[in-house]
Amino acid sequence: ESVSAQGVLDALPSAAVVVDEDIRIVAVNRRxxxxxxxxxxxxIGRPLEGIFRTILDRFQGQTASxxxxxFEHHFNGTWYVxxxxxxxxQTGRTLRCITAFDISSRKAAEIEMRESxxxxxEATRIAQLGTFKxxxxxxxVEWSPYMYVLHDVTTETYDPGSRRYLDFVQGQAANSxxx
Numbered sequence: 001e002s003v004s005a006q007g008v009l010d011a012l013p014s015a016a017v018v019v020d021e022d023i024r025i026v027a028v029n030r031r032x033x034x035x036x037x038x039x040x041x042x043x044i045g046r047p048l049e050g051i052f053r054t055i056l057d058r059f060q061g062q063t064a065s066x067x068x069x070x071f072e073h074h075f076n077g078t079w080y081v082x083x084x085x086x087x088x089x090q091t092g093r094t095l096r097c098i099t100a101f102d103i104s105s106r107k108a109a110e111i112e113m114r115e116s117x118x119x120x121x122e123a124t125r126i127a128q129l130g131t132f133k134x135x136x137x138x139x140x141v142e143w144s145p146y147m148y149v150l151h152d153v154t155t156e157t158y159d160p161g162s163r164r165y166l167d168f169v170q171g172q173a174a175n176s177x178x179x
Contacts, residue, residue, distance in 0.1 A: 014101035059084045079107040
């Protein structure tokens with residue numbers, strides 16, 4: 001069964017634009033056409049402009065500095081994860097595909113989680129409580145910053161590994177009991 005290149009582009013969950021060496025649009029899926037306001041049929045042969053041109057320029061700057069060709073980009077109140085990759089045609093032409101996938105809900109969840117963590121940290125600081133998390137691989141315990149204050153140690157002088165933490169707690173208990 002034959003699948004067209006346009007069919008593959010349209011099946012992608014992200015907006016996708018394919019450009020040639022002259023940065024002219026060779027193919028565009030429906031999501032990208034809606035995203036940039038182009039009529040898909042009339043966009044072929046046009047120079048790449050707008051947000052996808054901005055993304056391509058950013059990609060070229062990042063690869064020139066040795067950075068990964070995958071990044072997040074904020075545009076019109078929406079967050080996207082952007083990828084760009086080379087494509088070759090049967091005739092040997094080199095094309096570049098630029099994709100942008102909406103990750104706004106993930107970014108909102110990340111922001112909400114960071115805010116919750118900051119609120120918890122502030123509440124434990126005010127209440128003069130510390131928190132710790134035992135990592136289930138059995139090798140680590142992670143302390144909140146206030147745990148270091150409570151135990152009068154610093155991150156530079158003490159690493160709360162699971163065995164060290166148990167020894168520390170037992171030592172503190174023994175000291176407080178006068179042993």
